[in-house]
Amino acid sequence: xxxxxxxxxxxxxxxxxxxxxxxxxxxxxxxxxxxxxxxxxxxxxxxxxxxxxxxxxxxxxxxxxxxxxxxxxxxxxxxxxxxxxxxxxxxxxxxxxxxxxxxxxxxxxxxxxxxxxxxxxxxxxxxxxxxxxxxxxxxxxxxxxxxxxxxxxxxxxxxxxxxxxxxxxxxxxxxxxxxxxxxxxxxxxxxxxxxxxxxxxxxxxxxxxxxxxxxxxxxxxxxxxxxxxxxxxxxxxxxxxxxxxxxxxxxxxxxxxxxxxxxxxxxxxxxxxxxxxxxxxxxxxxxxxxxxxxxxxxxxxxxxxxxxxxxxxxxxxxxxxxxxxxxxxxxxxxxxxxxxxxxxxxxxxxxxxxxxxxxxxxxxxxxxxxx
Numbered sequence: 001x002x003x004x005x006x007x008x009x010x011x012x013x014x015x016x017x018x019x020x021x022x023x024x025x026x027x028x029x030x031x032x033x034x035x036x037x038x039x040x041x042x043x044x045x046x047x048x049x050x051x052x053x054x055x056x057x058x059x060x061x062x063x064x065x066x067x068x069x070x071x072x073x074x075x076x077x078x079x080x081x082x083x084x085x086x087x088x089x090x091x092x093x094x095x096x097x098x099x100x101x102x103x104x105x106x107x108x109x110x111x112x113x114x115x116x117x118x119x120x121x122x123x124x125x126x127x128x129x130x131x132x133x134x135x136x137x138x139x140x141x142x143x144x145x146x147x148x149x150x151x152x153x154x155x156x157x158x159x160x161x162x163x164x165x166x167x168x169x170x171x172x173x174x175x176x177x178x179x180x181x182x183x184x185x186x187x188x189x190x191x192x193x194x195x196x197x198x199x200x201x202x203x204x205x206x207x208x209x210x211x212x213x214x215x216x217x218x219x220x221x222x223x224x225x226x227x228x229x230x231x232x233x234x235x236x237x238x239x240x241x242x243x244x245x246x247x248x249x250x251x252x253x254x255x256x257x258x259x260x261x262x263x264x265x266x267x268x269x270x271x272x273x274x275x276x277x278x279x280x281x282x283x284x285x286x287x288x289x290x291x292x293x294x295x296x297x298x299x300x301x302x303x304x305x306x307x308x309x310x311x312x313x314x315x316x317x318x319x320x321x322x323x324x325x326x327x328x329x330x331x332x333x334x335x336x337x338x339x340x341x342x343x344x345x346x347x348x349x350x351x352x353x354x355x356x357x358x359x360x361x362x363x364x365x366x367x368x369x370x371x
Contacts, residue, residue: 007302010142012310018135022089028120074099098220101227129258137242141233146183155276157189195248203240263316278304
């Protein structure tokens with residue numbers, strides 16, 4: 001199998017690693033009855049296992065269940081107390097990676113739709129599934145990324161200072177990596193607290209680690225390994241490239257529902273990979289180009305262009321465009337209300353802040369005011 005970074009021999013397998021979405025139950029007359037059974041811990045249905053209740057600190061006041069088939073974890077579902085958090089939909093679903101790799105993404109999605117339609121006794125469509133988080137990924141087989149670093153990317157994530165246009169500022173945050181024996185294991189661009197972040201990691205190493213843990217983790221790793229082997233990905237080098245998009249960024253790409261994701265997913269991944277481009281291993285050339293402000297002239301490395309070209313997972317072929325929200329005609333009074341509203345949300349979550357965290361909030365506020 002190829003191990004010498006020959007791009008023409010590498011294989012790219014696009015996909016989706018995680019999907020969270022809410023389900024609107026307004027049309028179901030049964031939901032209150034279902035919640036009554038759940039609140040009394042009397043809800044029983046084939047495939048479901050009760051995990052426990054969650055409160056405001058988790059952002060969802062309700063009860064959580066896992067759903068299995070053939071002993072495989074397929075998805076997790078939360079049922080909200082309908083009398084609480086009226087602005088939050090009553091059901092939240094989180095697809096497990098093991099379910100995606102075991103059944104296939106579209107078959108798993110169909111199963112969830114059929115199961116919830118039967119439970120609620122209404123006909124659900126993918127347009128009723130309101131997306132809140134999506135992880136778009138591409139497995140790259142046959143190319144060794146263990147010598148890469150953040151400076152090798154042309155990306156807003158990798159900036160240490162805010163981009164010249166403030167519309168991109170929320171994309172910027174931490175850049176960090178995990179290495180061992182001078183070989184990269186995973187690289188993150190952006191913070192996991194952000195609405196958008198990127199990571200690339202050694203997938204084969206991650207699966208080996210899960211095998212060592214045994215139990216459920218080992219079982220899930222076996223499912224993933226079987227999926228990858230089925231698609232012919234079995235060389236010495238296997239890396240996962242992944243973009244995590246939360247609701248704020250999904251809305252900027254006009255992805256409000258799972259139906260939108262199916263139409264726009266391919267284009268979104270290609271757009272993100274283009275904006276976060278790997279430029280190759282010549283850091284002297286890259287840094288020189290950055291210092292001269294002409295890094296945009298550097299060509300994308302052939303393996304990255306292959307990833308962009310070969311990503312083809314979703315059915316829809318609609319091109320997307322990211323639209324940034326801008327406040328128009330905003331007044332000082334409106335700004336004060338927005339800030340107060342966000343602070344109140346944090347207080348309602350009953351989160352405790354350390355002195356250092358309060359200092360960080362004060363520092364960022366002072367920096368904004370003085371800019």
